[in-house]
Amino acid sequence: MKPSSASSSTSSAARAGNDNQLLIQALTSTSKSPLLALAKRIADAGCNLSESRVSTIGTEISLMLLASGAWDALAKLETALTKLARDESLRLVHYRTGPRENSSHLLPYLVEVVAADRPGIVARIVEFFTQHEISVEQLNSTRYHAMQTGAEMFQAQFTIGVPAEIHIAALRDDFLELCDGLNLDAIMDPVKF
Known part of the structure; x- marks a missing residue:
């Protein structure tokens, strides 16, 4: 044919x-x-x-x-x-x-985390996002020694895509509660550009 x-x-x-x-x-x-x-x-x-x-x-x-x-x-x-x-x-x-599918239904948010370095921090954060069906668009992380004390530290920046139907305040509360439980200092703010 x-x-x-x-x-x-x-x-x-x-x-x-x-x-x-x-x-x-x-x-x-x-x-x-x-x-x-x-x-x-x-x-x-x-x-x-x-x-x-x-x-x-x-x-x-x-x-x-x-x-x-x-x-x-x-x-x-x-x-x-x-x-x-x-x-x-x-x-x-x-x-x-091929070209990426339109993701206009995803709201871009920046998540920053700082903590004393230990194994499993990235895994726990990614697990949280996965459970909430949130995509990790970019991730940068590093280990370093604190200038003042020499303590081994961990720092990460995640750019995530939050589905528009998710209630942002509830998501932020759940995420910050997770971070408090893991003794992580974290923020979650919309990407402004």
Whole structure:
């Protein structure tokens, strides 16, 4: 059975349009950051760098890049990345993905937590959010020594997506009660930008 011309043209439009995306993840030592090499390959393939996250963790640098472009431009980029991945000091993974679903029903909130460092803090907080069907959109955490006392401390920032139908005051009360029980100093505020 031959496909209808409407579905065939829709398929062709998707292949030629910029809804095609490639997620690229790279990990290597901080002395050999592949950011410039990856950015050049994305541009040379005729793709756009739609999103990027770069962070240094321990002695490694981690990159998450989202390239978008026409189907054939992404195919050209995939070939270039396969060649780049031959470098033994670089761990590189890439795969096709699609545009993110509309999340306008989620309210962005910022949660900050500070406490004496001990195992399990992130797990308990993520468990709380999961039980309330709240998505963790971003997480940054670190351990450090307090300047004044030298105590080992833990600090985390979560950006969460709270479904609009959740009662915010009740959620905040439940979360702060959890934090009090775990002896964590925490705040939960709407993201303002």
